[in-house]
Every structure is written in C-alpha cells, then in structure tokens.
Amino acid sequence: MTPYEGLRVVEIAGDPGAEYTGKLLADMGADVVKVEPPEGSPTRRIGPFAKDDEGPDTSLTFWFYNGGKRSARLDWTGSDRAVFDGLVEGADVLLSGLRPAELAAAGLDHDRLLEAHPWVVVLSVTPFGLTGPWADYRSSDLVALAAGGPLMSCGYDDHSIPPIRPGGNQGFHTAASFAHTGLLLALLERGRSGRGQLVDVSMHESLAVTVELANPYWFYPRVLVRRQTCRHAQPVPTQPALFRCADDRWIYFALILADQKPWQALLAWMEEQGLAADLVAPEYGDLEYRQRNFDHVQEVIECFFLLQDSATAYHEGQRRGLPIGPVNALEEVLDDEHLRARGFFQEVDLGDGRSGLFPASPYRFSEFTGPPPRRAPRLGEHTTQILDEVRGTHA
Structure with a gap:
C-alpha cells in the first residue's frame, strides 16, 4: 500500500510550482490526472531537451515535474468542459495553478465548484494568491525569490556584485512544499467534517516566511543581515x-x-x-x-x-x-556512494525502449511501500483511458 493510494487528483497547472505539488502526490501513489490543453502544458516547451530533440515529449523540465502522472489532452475550457466536470466530480482534489484572471477566462469559479462538489479539496498554488492587489501579477522563480526576500541574502562577500539567484527552482519548490502541507491539513479536516475546502497558497507568502535569519534579526534587534559567500547571511561578517584541498576540490x-x-x-x-x-x-x-x-x-x-x-x-x-x-558538482551527485547505497537514483523505463536514471522519493516508510519513480506521460497519452473512465462513472 502506498501513502496516497486511492487519492484522485485532477491537475490544471502550467508552471513548476503547481506541477511540483502534483508530482509530490504522484510520487506517493496518488492518481494525478494532468489535464492539458491541445497544445500541451507550457513546461513541455521548456528545455533542456533529451538528445537536443525539441518536442512536446522530450522536455527534461516536463519529465521532472510530471513524473508518475497521467495526461489527458482536452479542450477543457470549451468543447470538453463536460468531460472536465466529470473528472472533478470523481476527484478528491482539484490542483490549480491558475491566477484569478485565468480562472475567470476559463469560466471556473472555486466557490461554485465547491458548492457543486462539496467533497473536493481545491488546492490553488499561484504566484501571489487569489486575492490582493498583485493576485494577477505574473511571476517566475527569480521574481518570486526577489519579491519575497530570500534573494537579498544570496550572493557574495563583495556587495558591488548584485544578489545571486540560488539554483534549482527553490521558489517554486518552497511553494509546493507549503501546498502539500496545506492539502494534508484540508484532507484531515475533510475526514472529520466530510467537506472539502479551498486551500489558497501564495508563492510570494511562502517565500516571505522563508528568509532564514533575515526576519528574526529585523523583527527583534532591527538589524539587517548581509549576504556572504557560501555561508548564512549575518549582521556582521563571519x-x-x-x-x-590538494586535489583542487x-x-x-x-x-x-x-x-x-x-x-x-x-x-x-x-x-x-x-x-x-x-x-x-x-x-x-x-x-x-x-x-x-x-x-x-x-x-x-x-x-x-x-x-x-x-x-x-x-x-x-x-x-x-x-x-x-x-562541494559536489551536480554530475558528481550521481556517483555519491551514500545515495547509491540507499538506491536514490533508479532506472526508469521511458516507454520507447530506452531507460534513464531518475531521482526517487527521499521518504522511507516502515509501513508504506513507496512506488518507484515513473516517467512523465506523453502528451495526451491517457486521454482515451480517462474518457472511458468518465463515461463509465456516468453510465
């Protein structure tokens, strides 16, 4: 048994923040149906691409953020809206990455959706949340890190050099981690009340509380921290x-x-x-x-x-x-003896006769069986299967 076995998730997301939230759920056994527009998710067009072969099914960015999901290619805001509604009706969670203007353009109203499907938890993961003067602003990982505060603490001793963005989409991943926690709380509450709710997660707010020592130093002694090369920002240099070392590492x-x-x-x-x-x-x-x-x-x-x-x-x-x-280079981590001993990197069948190494989940459970990592779906790979499931539910 996997931790999220039986949890049905419908995902409408086009940026790594919401997509990574869906991946965290899929990694633990949830059935995550990624509803994609006919042209596919925007992350399918973000490189790098496998073997430099640019296409909707070769984006390594998409592969990472969508492993283990199923893909349904639907005009869900138009001719396939009834199919989408059927998917939501049978789901536990609707995971959305749409800003308020995008929700309105899609004809999607969270309050009405909760009224029609009181069991569903609507998990919204957006740049600035669903309310407030910035709710429809666009963002990126770098914009979010800058506006939320962490960027000011990242960089070098030489302050003539501007702040430096940390790698790895940390802004998106931080928001996804908070979203995962918020969803778990909503599911626990649903277990008591029998009702779902809206969980509104803002990447901006997630990062505003993730500035390490900068917040307490300002809140209490009212001093600013200073960024330092490869060490924690502090009020005074450390x-x-x-x-x-001798081997130039x-x-x-x-x-x-x-x-x-x-x-x-x-x-x-x-x-x-x-x-x-x-x-x-x-x-x-x-x-x-x-x-x-x-x-x-x-x-x-x-x-x-x-x-x-x-x-x-x-x-x-x-x-x-x-x-x-x-201080390991990224490619050296693949040969890390400790990760290898724990089986962190695993061979995954890519569905075309090839396989590739993928990172597994960092969780280890004594009572659960964590599923192995699975490849990301090809565009629309499961559309027919999902349509049959919706029809069967309403037969």
Whole structure:
C-alpha cells in the first residue's frame, strides 16, 4: 500500500510550482490526472531537451515535474468542459495553478465548484494568491525569490556584485512544499467534517516566511543581515567556510570559533598531522584571543586543508565529529556512494525502449511501500483511458 493510494487528483497547472505539488502526490501513489490543453502544458516547451530533440515529449523540465502522472489532452475550457466536470466530480482534489484572471477566462469559479462538489479539496498554488492587489501579477522563480526576500541574502562577500539567484527552482519548490502541507491539513479536516475546502497558497507568502535569519534579526534587534559567500547571511561578517584541498576540490567546513568542542577536535587533528603551527599556544585556548586573531587562524586552517585531498578531509573530519562536507558538482551527485547505497537514483523505463536514471522519493516508510519513480506521460497519452473512465462513472 502506498501513502496516497486511492487519492484522485485532477491537475490544471502550467508552471513548476503547481506541477511540483502534483508530482509530490504522484510520487506517493496518488492518481494525478494532468489535464492539458491541445497544445500541451507550457513546461513541455521548456528545455533542456533529451538528445537536443525539441518536442512536446522530450522536455527534461516536463519529465521532472510530471513524473508518475497521467495526461489527458482536452479542450477543457470549451468543447470538453463536460468531460472536465466529470473528472472533478470523481476527484478528491482539484490542483490549480491558475491566477484569478485565468480562472475567470476559463469560466471556473472555486466557490461554485465547491458548492457543486462539496467533497473536493481545491488546492490553488499561484504566484501571489487569489486575492490582493498583485493576485494577477505574473511571476517566475527569480521574481518570486526577489519579491519575497530570500534573494537579498544570496550572493557574495563583495556587495558591488548584485544578489545571486540560488539554483534549482527553490521558489517554486518552497511553494509546493507549503501546498502539500496545506492539502494534508484540508484532507484531515475533510475526514472529520466530510467537506472539502479551498486551500489558497501564495508563492510570494511562502517565500516571505522563508528568509532564514533575515526576519528574526529585523523583527527583534532591527538589524539587517548581509549576504556572504557560501555561508548564512549575518549582521556582521563571519569567517569564510570554503577551503580548497590538494586535489583542487573544495570542502565546506563550518567552524564556529565560540564552540570549544569542535575547536579542540580540529586542533587535535592538525597536531596529529604536524600542521597546527602556533595554534597550540595556550593563548589560543581563549575565545577572545582566537577572535582577535581570526585572520591568522583562517590562514593556518587553509594551509592544513591544502595539504590533503577532499575525500580524506571529508571522511576524517566527519569521523572526528566536525561539520565538513564536499562541494559536489551536480554530475558528481550521481556517483555519491551514500545515495547509491540507499538506491536514490533508479532506472526508469521511458516507454520507447530506452531507460534513464531518475531521482526517487527521499521518504522511507516502515509501513508504506513507496512506488518507484515513473516517467512523465506523453502528451495526451491517457486521454482515451480517462474518457472511458468518465463515461463509465456516468453510465
């Protein structure tokens, strides 16, 4: 049994925020029917494309955000509206990524839909929510990160360089995570009351509460944080945490000078290698002295890591209880021994005689069987099947 076995979801979404929400549900066994217009979802036209063969069924972006779903190609705002209504009638969840103007243009009214289908949970995931002066504004991952605040904390020590967008569609994924949580709460309430409801998720608001230390520093001491290279934004600069190793790779080592235990562990390690230099002097046991001589401490640590390869630094540091990790390129993650041991990347049949590696779900359940990752549907692949199901329901 899978966690969402038996959960029927109808998805009308064209951006990664709502689509990723649907993927999270499909990954755990929900039957997610993606209703696409005749030309297909907009994400089918976003590259990169498999083998550089541009087409509606080769977008790697679409593959990632729509794995495990079924595709119904319908003119759902026009001639196929009755089919769409039939789909919603048999669903538990309607997942929508449409802004208010788009809803109106499609003739879709959430209040009327809930009145007609009181059991359905309508999950709306939009850039700015369904109300307010920005409700119909367009957005993107970068726009959302900028307007919501996180972007200001991302970048380099050199503040003549503008803020830098973090990779990986983090804005869309943050909104999807909040949407998933909101849906679970609505489903729990439906279990008590027997009624669905509208869950209105704003990507803008999701990011406005996801600015790490910036909010509490401003709310309480009223100070602004400053972005730093590869470390958390703080009101005052902290010591650099990236160190180059002998194999020309980098590690991240978050040494907090005020924490005596990791300082002693690092010092013992350096002493064993004969590389502690003058840091073994008694005065360095005093925190205030270490902080005053921070630049020198940093130089000695940099030399220490330059004389060993990154794998040794990583594993030996972790053995000693130090927060050290390698800075992997994305392609190197595919060869990560820990992910490989847990079977995170799995071969998926692409439906054309080929297969490819896909990331599996990060969840591990003792009482559930998580389904393996599944490929994204080809445009309209399940239209006939879904039409037959709707007709059978109303026969």
